[in-house]
Amino acid sequence: MKKIASQVVLALVCALLGFLLAYQFKLVNSKEKEAIPRYEQTDVIAEIDALKKEKEELQKQNNSLSEELKKIEESATKVGDVTKEIKQQLDRTRMILGTVDVNGPGVILYLTPKSPVFKANNADYISENELVHILNILNFSGAEAVSINDIRITPQTGVKNASNYIWIGNNERIPPNKNIVIKAIGDKTKLYGGLSFAGALNYGVLSNYDTKIETNNNITISKSSQVISNDFIKPVK
Numbered sequence: 001m002k003k004i005a006s007q008v009v010l011a012l013v014c015a016l017l018g019f020l021l022a023y024q025f026k027l028v029n030s031k032e033k034e035a036i037p038r039y040e041q042t043d044v045i046a047e048i049d050a051l052k053k054e055k056e057e058l059q060k061q062n063n064s065l066s067e068e069l070k071k072i073e074e075s076a077t078k079v080g081d082v083t084k085e086i087k088q089q090l091d092r093t094r095m096i097l098g099t100v101d102v103n104g105p106g107v108i109l110y111l112t113p114k115s116p117v118f119k120a121n122n123a124d125y126i127s128e129n130e131l132v133h134i135l136n137i138l139n140f141s142g143a144e145a146v147s148i149n150d151i152r153i154t155p156q157t158g159v160k161n162a163s164n165y166i167w168i169g170n171n172e173r174i175p176p177n178k179n180i181v182i183k184a185i186g187d188k189t190k191l192y193g194g195l196s197f198a199g200a201l202n203y204g205v206l207s208n209y210d211t212k213i214e215t216n217n218n219i220t221i222s223k224s225s226q227v228i229s230n231d232f233i234k235p236v237k
Helices: 002-076 081-097 128-140 188-196
Strands: 102-113 145-148 151-153 159-162 165-168 172-174 180-185 209-221
Touching: 102 145, 102 188, 128 145, 128 159, 128 180, 128 188, 145 209, 180 209, 188 209
Parallel strands: none
Antiparallel strands: 102 180, 102 209, 145 151, 145 180, 159 165, 165 172
16 A cells, blocks of 8 residues: 555656656746847847948048048139039039038928827828829929938939838838928929929828928038949940
């Protein structure tokens, strides 16, 4: 009888020990799985910070080189009228491409998200469609330079939705649930007329935003941080 009792006790102890080992293994495995995403997230954040610093350094170098180039060009213009004309054409090209800061008269459009109580439909925030629509109105109205939240729009700047943001170009993004400010330099009467035209700002979910249009005689738009590429285009001979 004692032998049977001891065997039962031993079986219970073994079963309990097996359960504890299995539970401990499961707990350790679960912690390891939780640790991996944290490590990956930390690693990604560190990489993003490193890329931001690298971008800032490259921007500083670019600004320094641009200033040196400007001095060389200004020195060269003293040679003659032909050189001056070439310099003027080069300056105009840079302004159009968005590689230099510019200023002039124009309009500023403010888009402010309405309170959920006053929203007209289920689509909460604007997307690439509404921004492209506004850009099209401004360009059709003769805008010579445009920026969205101080991000310069160039001939090679795309606007695309991705990851709950609207990307402006390859390396800049804006949150659609925050205030958006669009600046445009050009004939302010034509630009204002294009934006204030009946129905122009009722496109898509723009009705979910309070809109305000201001004219201004001295708007400054900073140069683009996007690199203009010409890897495939060649002049026709």
